[in-house]
Amino acid sequence: MAVERFARSDVVTAAPDAPIHELATTMRESKVGSVVIVDDDEPVGIVTDRDLTMRVLAEHADPDGLAAEDVMSPELRTVDRDAGFYRATELMNNHSIRRLPIVDGDGALVGIITADDLSELVADEHGELVGVLREQRPPY
Secondary structure: OEHHHHOEOOOOEEOOOOEHHHHHHHHHHHOOOEEEEEEOOEEEEEEEHHHHHHHHHOOOOOHHHOEHHHHOOOOOOOEEOOOEHHHHHHHHHHHOOOEEEEEOOOOOEEEEEEHHHHHHHHHHHHHHHHHHHHHHOOOO
16 A cells, blocks of 8 residues: 555645744644655655754754754655555664655655554554454354
8 A cells, every 4th residue: 555545645844944933833833743844845854843852952052043954854764655554664663763754756745654644554454454353253
């Protein structure tokens, strides 16, 4: 099953020069834990609530002078829209990430998948399997 099928398409984005206080406000208002940083529709980074905590608050940095590009996670990992569930989980596991932007063949952002989304999908599939097993179980 292609990862795009169960990903979110309403990705919260910002430009690399967006002030970090705007990112924090956007996260709060959108009720998300990350903002994908894009340049001409291509993801170039991601800023998470953890990035703001670790790279600003914990470092006692002055937030007024910082932009998204100053605190975004380096080496952004993405996955192709046609990649499968297992490829997405492999990337998340191998790179210790919880959010994975999804791109099309041109590298443009088309969605995002999170560890929570994948957990929910597995739980739904498990529930379906339980239903099958209950239907096929002999009476005791």
